[in-house]
Amino acid sequence: MKAKLLKIDLSNKSFTTEDIPDTIIKHYLGGRGLGAHLLYTLVPPKTDPLGEDNQVIFTAGPASGTAFPFTGKSNVNTKSPLTGVYLFSISSGIMAEEIRKAGFWAVAVRGIANSPTYLAIQNDTVQFRDAAAIWGMEPAQAQQAMRDDASVQKAAAVTIGPAGEQLVTCAGVFTEDDYYRAFGRGGTGCVMGSKKLKGIVISGDTDIEIADKARFKAARKAVMDNIKANPKWVVTRRNYGTGGDMDKMHEAGILPSRNWQGGTFDNWANICPTTTGDEWPRKNIPCAPHCPAICSHYVEITKGPYKGARCDGPEYETIYAFGSNCGVDKFDAIVAAEQICDEYGIDTMTAGVTIGFAMECFEKGLISLEDSDGIALRFGDDQAMIAMLKKMANHEGFGRRLLEGTRRLSEEIKGSEAFAMHVKGMEFGGYECRGLNGQALQFAISARGACHHAYGLPARTEAFDGTRLNVEGKGKVLKTQAIGRIIRDSFIACTFPGPVLTNPILADTLSAIFGEPFSVDDLATIGERIMCQERLFNMREGLTREDDTLPARLLHEPKPDGPTEGYVVPLEKLKDDYYGALDWDLSSGGPTDAVLERLEIER
Numbered sequence: 001m002k003a004k005l006l007k008i009d010l011s012n013k014s015f016t017t018e019d020i021p022d023t024i025i026k027h028y029l030g031g032r033g034l035g036a037h038l039l040y041t042l043v044p045p046k047t048d049p050l051g052e053d054n055q056v057i058f059t060a061g062p063a064s065g066t067a068f069p070f071t072g073k074s075n076v077n078t079k080s081p082l083t084g085v086y087l088f089s090i091s092s093g094i095m096a097e098e099i100r101k102a103g104f105w106a107v108a109v110r111g112i113a114n115s116p117t118y119l120a121i122q123n124d125t126v127q128f129r130d131a132a133a134i135w136g137m138e139p140a141q142a143q144q145a146m147r148d149d150a151s152v153q154k155a156a157a158v159t160i161g162p163a164g165e166q167l168v169t170c171a172g173v174f175t176e177d178d179y180y181r182a183f184g185r186g187g188t189g190c191v192m193g194s195k196k197l198k199g200i201v202i203s204g205d206t207d208i209e210i211a212d213k214a215r216f217k218a219a220r221k222a223v224m225d226n227i228k229a230n231p232k233w234v235v236t237r238r239n240y241g242t243g244g245d246m247d248k249m250h251e252a253g254i255l256p257s258r259n260w261q262g263g264t265f266d267n268w269a270n271i272c273p274t275t276t277g278d279e280w281p282r283k284n285i286p287c288a289p290h291c292p293a294i295c296s297h298y299v300e301i302t303k304g305p306y307k308g309a310r311c312d313g314p315e316y317e318t319i320y321a322f323g324s325n326c327g328v329d330k331f332d333a334i335v336a337a338e339q340i341c342d343e344y345g346i347d348t349m350t351a352g353v354t355i356g357f358a359m360e361c362f363e364k365g366l367i368s369l370e371d372s373d374g375i376a377l378r379f380g381d382d383q384a385m386i387a388m389l390k391k392m393a394n395h396e397g398f399g400r401r402l403l404e405g406t407r408r409l410s411e412e413i414k415g416s417e418a419f420a421m422h423v424k425g426m427e428f429g430g431y432e433c434r435g436l437n438g439q440a441l442q443f444a445i446s447a448r449g450a451c452h453h454a455y456g457l458p459a460r461t462e463a464f465d466g467t468r469l470n471v472e473g474k475g476k477v478l479k480t481q482a483i484g485r486i487i488r489d490s491f492i493a494c495t496f497p498g499p500v501l502t503n504p505i506l507a508d509t510l511s512a513i514f515g516e517p518f519s520v521d522d523l524a525t526i527g528e529r530i531m532c533q534e535r536l537f538n539m540r541e542g543l544t545r546e547d548d549t550l551p552a553r554l555l556h557e558p559k560p561d562g563p564t565e566g567y568v569v570p571l572e573k574l575k576d577d578y579y580g581a582l583d584w585d586l587s588s589g590g591p592t593d594a595v596l597e598r599l600e601i602e603r
Helices: 022-028 031-042 095-101 139-150 188-194 213-229 231-243 246-251 316-322 331-344 348-363 382-393 397-402 406-412 437-445 474-491 503-514 520-540 552-556 571-582 593-598
Strands: 003-009 014-020 056-059 073-079 086-092 106-110 117-122 125-130 156-159 173-175 181-183 197-203 282-285 296-300 310-312
Touching (some): 022 031, 022 520, 031 056, 031 520, 106 197, 117 139, 125 139, 139 173, 139 197, 139 331, 316 331, 316 348, 331 348, 348 382, 382 397, 437 571, 474 571
Parallel strands (some): 117 197
Antiparallel strands (some): 003 014, 056 073, 156 173, 156 197, 173 181, 296 310
């Protein structure tokens, strides 16, 4: 099986193809892992995220295009303009499938076009096409316009919105038309905008190789058998998606509210999918082909001040960011907020968390009505939230400052840094972690910032199994969970079906695809290698142990509510336990030469 990389240079409108060595595929698989290796290899140290030398690298995985269950995912890597460090981002959709069908495992784009451009890729042909007519379009319209212009209706398409064109650092990249699937986090859309790259359409008709079709069929059957054996899991996913247990999040005290001042939200039922379905019915839709769970939903608001608002989801993280985090208990307002973000082209999590931060600044008197353009940014005021979000989308007044994200805004507002909820410049996922030590550790050490996804999600287990306050052993637990997440991101598959898409099945599937044995232990080594590769990128950019930190609120301000009232995060002890579990150097927080040699990583 020959893996190929398509390298595109916008500056001189050229492209080349290269073979990716078999050892690289076996060491990094694809998806996130392959992207981490290529980013480290292709992007020089200290590169300007918005400069010619930064790359936008879309990657597929070994199972992409094979119709294997839960493989409708794609990955992108770049150097983030929001954080200034390593970034990967994952979306549902057919992008990875079409990359493989075009004959590639990865598409890497560098340079800066002379004028707005989109790329039309069909098999081994690349066209640099004029995007002037679609510059300024919102993402869904632009995707269809590209397909029409290139006469490829069945192609995968990704585009940026106006936010990316305006170099907003939290701009995303969107796919799947008006379902607005998003490579949302970290500002990949901003990087594409800096390259004057509106989007990409890609398609092909290459057959995907599978070495042992009988074994592959058996692995697929094992997944489907597990689904049949876990009907409750499937029903819960289909009915409620990712936000179906907000009651448990509230009761456990881990639902962030009012810019993380606490971890409970008394009005959770007003925004939870399990309790709002009668008033706001949601329609099941698959987030991508080959998904037997169909846990995504579509909702349209039919009454009230936000009548006509619509979105896919909203997912838990969006509900948290615009809901409990802003003190807002109106589901229809959250839908309206997501629609604005989708059509403008920005990450809902950065937008919602930054607005929540501004609300606390306003209530503490750190910003005035004059500063906020006359909008009284108070927790619970959904109209103020939407008004400010519209200012962000229109690039107006105080809204322009919010678009820079929480870290940059806190640097401007004196006295606010202690409650600026970010790590390394990326805003938090929705799990209040005082008294949730594994999750606190994950937020602190994650390569891309305060990300709930990158290294597993300890919160969902430790909050309910009696281990949430443990310190010793948390490093080993996090290492195991991180490896599991990284492998799925590199395979590349959805992370939610853990109970049915197990590590033994993943190993069997890879063995079938490659015709060579892969064991569960092999997967663990690959996941550890990718974790180190991501860390090496950030170390090369100057990050050290000191950058694996949390906001002062979580370290020094005792939690005011919930079962872990009074707790703060014992971060330094947790970091020691984590670095020790990986055999990394305790002083630098990075892999030692011995670890790199064992994992066969070249620095």
